[in-house]
Amino acid sequence: MALRHAQIHTECHPASGGVKGLFRLDDAVSGLDALLPEYEGRIKLVYMDPPFMTGDRFFMRVRVGAEQWRRGKGSLEIETFRDRLDRQAYLALLRSVLERCRRLLSEDGMIFVHIDYRAHPHVRLLMDELFGEDNLLNEIIWVYQSGGRSVHHFSRKHDVILFYRKGPAYDFNIDAVKAAPSRPRSNHMRRHVDPDGRVYRSIRANGRVYTYYDDEPVAPTDVWQDLNHLQQKDPERTGYDAQKPLALLDRIVRCASREGEWVLDPFAGSGTTLEAAARAGRCFIGVDCCPLTLNLLRRRLAGSDYRVTLGAPAGDAPDCRATVQPGVGFYHVQLEAFDAAIPGMPEGAGPLDAVDCWSVGYLRPEGYTVMAEFQRSKRAPELQRELAVPAYAGELALCVGDVSGRSFYYLLDK
Ligand SMILES: C[S@@+](CC[C@H](N)C(=O)[O-])C[C@H]1O[C@@H](n2cnc3c(N)ncnc32)[C@H](O)[C@@H]1O
Structure with missing residues (x-):
């Protein structure tokens, strides 16, 4: 039977469980405007990974048909977004988005803005102006190993994540992101083994003895070297250029929100933040203007309870x-x-x-x-x-x- 086309504005994916989500296929500014009446002052955490002022075009290699899915390699190259705004237009976009995010954040909320060396100085000043210098908590340096090595300058292998609170009563939870150290602690300390066989180190300072167990979870510092970028063959890769690793978002989501609270990503891309939030039991809101993100989200959020608000109709419907x-x-x-x-x-x-x-x-x-x-x-x-x-x-x-x-x-x- 040939089917009649229907015009739909909202797609709902119901599921049982406490976590709820929203995704708007929309421009970030109009998408956030639409959220304000219901969510003003209710968002605990904003993470955003906007374009970086690279001047580049970004693509996704989409897998077509069973064979390409089996091989895990797509051949259909589709442009996802153009990062071609000049500095003035770029900063005007970020200003509009950040102002709205600030209104959406709760008084104890926090925001992480992910950028690189190009946008960093400009966005730092903008954040200081909008959120206040005193509310800067960290300038996180995310160090990764990926791609080639430059001979014209030192290879650029880090991004910057600016971490601000909205106000003094913020709710940061360092214990949620402590992990077993990947390397034994520095060996300038004396090594001991306790009666249970656990290795610990000790050091005397200011008349006190400090002891540290090798297997005791430690908190990350503001230099993150333990979370690598996704490699070419990483099973997590969706094919979306600029996709960030789930482990990175998991750390951010866990330290700056609690179960059942709202997490927002206004440049959601392949949906990494939304998946990390859903896995950690947080409610999530994403906005992105690239239609390709929707299929990725349907895949990444399968089993979650979420609603999609669609943008403009996709054009003439095929038979x-x-x-x-x-x-x-x-x-x-x-x-x-x-x-x-x-x-x-x-x-x-x-x-x-x-x-x-x-x-x-x-x-x-x-x-x-x-x-x-x-x-x-x-x-x-x-x-x-x-x-x-x-x-x-x-x-x-x-x-x-x-x-x-x-x-x-x-x-x-x-
Ligand atoms: C660096 S990517 C985000 C990648 C994402 N963090 C991930 O892990 O997949 C930036 C995203 O911003 C989106 N974007 C760019 N300009 C936008 C705008 N004005 N409104 C909404 N989304 C926009 C692009 O479509 C792209 O998906």
């Missing part, structure tokens, strides 16, 4: 065909064809290879509510053609997220 078979208490929906014309598809790609993910659900007052969904993954590279949804009253609908990042919605006749 889509599906059948609905009633079963006992269920409808079985079979996806038959999706005729999207996408430039750059690999030779020999079949029509259903354009499907990255799809779902079936009901149209409800709150929006299109997903009841069953499938996303291709390394573990499930073949497209699952049938989804079963509980037979409820109401209008049944289907969504296809295609490999170019567009999402199309269709009505299903039962």
